[in-house]
Amino acid sequence: MGLVKDNTERILRQLPPGVQLVIAGKGRSVSELLEAIDGGAKIIGENYVRDAEVAHKEIGKKVQWHFIGHLQKNKVKKTVKIFDMIETVDSVDLAQEINKRCAAADKTIPILLEVNSAREPGKTGVMPDNVIAFAVEISCLPYIKLAGLMTMGALSDDIETTRHYFNVTRQLFEKLKQLRLSNSDIKYLSMGMSDSYQIALEEGANIVRIGTAIFGKIKSEV
Numbered sequence: 001m002g003l004v005k006d007n008t009e010r011i012l013r014q015l016p017p018g019v020q021l022v023i024a025g026k027g028r029s030v031s032e033l034l035e036a037i038d039g040g041a042k043i044i045g046e047n048y049v050r051d052a053e054v055a056h057k058e059i060g061k062k063v064q065w066h067f068i069g070h071l072q073k074n075k076v077k078k079t080v081k082i083f084d085m086i087e088t089v090d091s092v093d094l095a096q097e098i099n100k101r102c103a104a105a106d107k108t109i110p111i112l113l114e115v116n117s118a119r120e121p122g123k124t125g126v127m128p129d130n131v132i133a134f135a136v137e138i139s140c141l142p143y144i145k146l147a148g149l150m151t152m153g154a155l156s157d158d159i160e161t162t163r164h165y166f167n168v169t170r171q172l173f174e175k176l177k178q179l180r181l182s183n184s185d186i187k188y189l190s191m192g193m194s195d196s197y198q199i200a201l202e203e204g205a206n207i208v209r210i211g212t213a214i215f216g217k218i219k220s221e222v
């Protein structure tokens with residue numbers, strides 16, 4: 001008892017000023033999420049719209065909600081209703097759909113581009129070479145505000161490999177800032193999970209997304 005709260009407080013203490021913690025809510029109950037909120041968590045990251053709707057009904061606007069999963073176009077309307085940020089935009093099609101739904105709801109939503117920094121085939125995210133062109137292309141969409149980049153990094157246990165792909169993403173982030181595109185305000189770099197957030201912080205992350213280190217292993221995975 002109290003472990004989730006303790007873990008949240010401990011991790012928040014470790015984060016440098018200006019770094020935001022997103023607690024990864026997938027597979028967690030509303031009471032677990034509330035315990036993390038009790039420990040100081042202010043942002044919940046959800047991978048599935050349906051889970052988010054359930055949790056959002058109970059928890060509401062006392063926290064911010066970030067979408068961190070793979071977003072399907074047919075879920076965009078519900079997504080823009082609940083979420084404060086979408087971290088995983090990785091196609092122009094999807095960006096246009098978000099723009100359209102936000103226009104209808106008369107709301108602007110901040111988004112991050114998801115980068116497939118390790119160029120892993122079959123993984124989501126924009127390839128590093130295409131990030132700048134992608135950002136330019138969506139900068140004409142007035143109801144989305146490009147706010148930065150997100151990456152999952154590499155599927156690797158090797159620290160230097162992990163660091164390398166975070167660094168690749170950081171460099172794109174700096175480049176993007178300098179472009180000063182319209183409908184953009186580049187300030188967030190979301191990278192690092194339970195096993196990698198220390199490295200991500202060293203490489204300039206200012207959003208970390210953490211599940212296991214706060215809640216323990218998901219029960220079905222134990």
Ligand SMILES: *Cc1c(COP(=O)(O)O)cnc(C)c1O
Nearest residue numbers: 024068193194209210211212213
């Ligand atoms: C699950 C998840 C996390 C958190 O992963 P942990 O290893 O449990 O900390 C972060 N980001 C995304 C996109 C996730 O799906």
